[in-house]
Amino acid sequence: MNKAQYLDLFIEESQENMEYLAQNLLTLKDNPEDRGLLKDMFRQAHTIKGTAAMMGFDHIVEVASGMENALQELYQGRAEVDSRKVNTLSLDLRELRVLLEDVVKEGQ
Amino acid sequence: MQSISEKRELVVFQLGEEELGVEVSQVREIIRVSHITPLPRSPAFIKGVANIRGQVVTIIDLAERLSLPSQAKEGRIIVMEFKGNTVGVMVDAVSEVLQLPPADIQPPTLVTGSGIELDYLKGIANMDGRLIILVDLEKVLLGKEQERPEVKVEGIQIKAKDFYEKKEPELKKEETRVIRTLIVDDAAFMRMMLKDILPSTEFEIVGEAEDGIQAAKKYKELRPDLVIMDIVMPEVDGIEATRSIVKADPGAKVLIVSAIGQEELTKEAIQAGARDFIVKPFDPQKVLGAAEAIARG
Numbered sequence: 001m002n003k004a005q006y007l008d009l010f011i012e013e014s015q016e017n018m019e020y021l022a023q024n025l026l027t028l029k030d031n032p033e034d035r036g037l038l039k040d041m042f043r044q045a046h047t048i049k050g051t052a053a054m055m056g057f058d059h060i061v062e063v064a065s066g067m068e069n070a071l072q073e074l075y076q077g078r079a080e081v082d083s084r085k086v087n088t089l090s091l092d093l094r095e096l097r098v099l100l101e102d103v104v105k106e107g108q
Numbered sequence: 109m110q111s112i113s114e115k116r117e118l119v120v121f122q123l124g125e126e127e128l129g130v131e132v133s134q135v136r137e138i139i140r141v142s143h144i145t146p147l148p149r150s151p152a153f154i155k156g157v158a159n160i161r162g163q164v165v166t167i168i169d170l171a172e173r174l175s176l177p178s179q180a181k182e183g184r185i186i187v188m189e190f191k192g193n194t195v196g197v198m199v200d201a202v203s204e205v206l207q208l209p210p211a212d213i214q215p216p217t218l219v220t221g222s223g224i225e226l227d228y229l230k231g232i233a234n235m236d237g238r239l240i241i242l243v244d245l246e247k248v249l250l251g252k253e254q255e256r257p258e259v260k261v262e263g264i265q266i267k268a269k270d271f272y273e274k275k276e277p278e279l280k281k282e283e284t285r286v287i288r289t290l291i292v293d294d295a296a297f298m299r300m301m302l303k304d305i306l307p308s309t310e311f312e313i314v315g316e317a318e319d320g321i322q323a324a325k326k327y328k329e330l331r332p333d334l335v336i337m338d339i340v341m342p343e344v345d346g347i348e349a350t351r352s353i354v355k356a357d358p359g360a361k362v363l364i365v366s367a368i369g370q371e372e373l374t375k376e377a378i379q380a381g382a383r384d385f386i387v388k389p390f391d392p393q394k395v396l397g398a399a400e401a402i403a404r405g
Contacts, residue, residue, distance in 0.1 A: 006297060006300065009296060010297050013295055013296060013297050016274060040342070042340075043342060044292070046340045046367060046370075047294065047295050047340070049367060049369070050295070050298070050388045050389075050401060051295055051297045051298065051368035053298075053367065053368065053388055053389040054298070054301060054389045054390075056389075065369060068369065069369075090352045
């Protein structure tokens, strides 16, 4: 399978999902109990992880997987949203953006 | 024993590398059963019971009974009427169900004449060179387990071929009908990749859906042969969508393709009626193999 042909679509969808995650993180600070929002964020991290895994971008998989697990715990009510968790998610998202930017540069 | 002058319905199937047939009153359906409840103290060839459309059906492991090397023991089940009873027989794959004219069946004396004496053997059906070993289902069901013949079927086949002047069975003709497929995934990236994996000579992508609601709606409209379904999606997830599709059409064939780390959800999807699952990142050949097996099976 020639993965290069899927690179543009991977970058486009990943950027889109990271943008949604960033917006949702802002909303989450004022709505920490919003399970629907948390589930959307879980799904966005899950999609980034799944598509990055297909492309073989292991660093992105690792970071997105951490976010996915944390968000799953939060939306399932096994953990509470607090400022520390929001900060960790923000840092993870920042790292994902850097890693994706590396992919963009390498692809050019 | 049933007279060979009667017309019978014959179901022909694969167990391991062998092609066998049993005569029955009626073949009800060919399905895949996800849960079989074992029966304590029953012979090993009675795999257990399964609830099939509200009826408790005894599931027979024919490979175990006949000492055949079956490779897919959890494969398909033929639900059949036999002498007033309903039984399910585990097989690897079903070849065909047909009304067999009596003249096509060579009675068992021909086989015993070749030195084989097997309780469960009813005869050999010679269908244009294809030699199908007919199994006496009554003996299989009623015979005592310790009477199981020790002869392997490999030996039977060699002798049967000798008797029929070493005629090689014809290769089964490849099924050529395209598999109408619905792809369900919220990521366009994954839908594109799946479409590219499935060759257009075998698969026709009749539709795509981005969430579980669209999936159920499109299934109803398009009635595809196969659904390839993601689990984690917006609105309604792949588990609920599978449940809804299988409830409306119990024959629906759903293959789950889900990312690693969500194995619990995958189990739920199988319980909801999905036939099989593949974990992302996947090997394209595995997806292709599973899609073909489910759709053609």
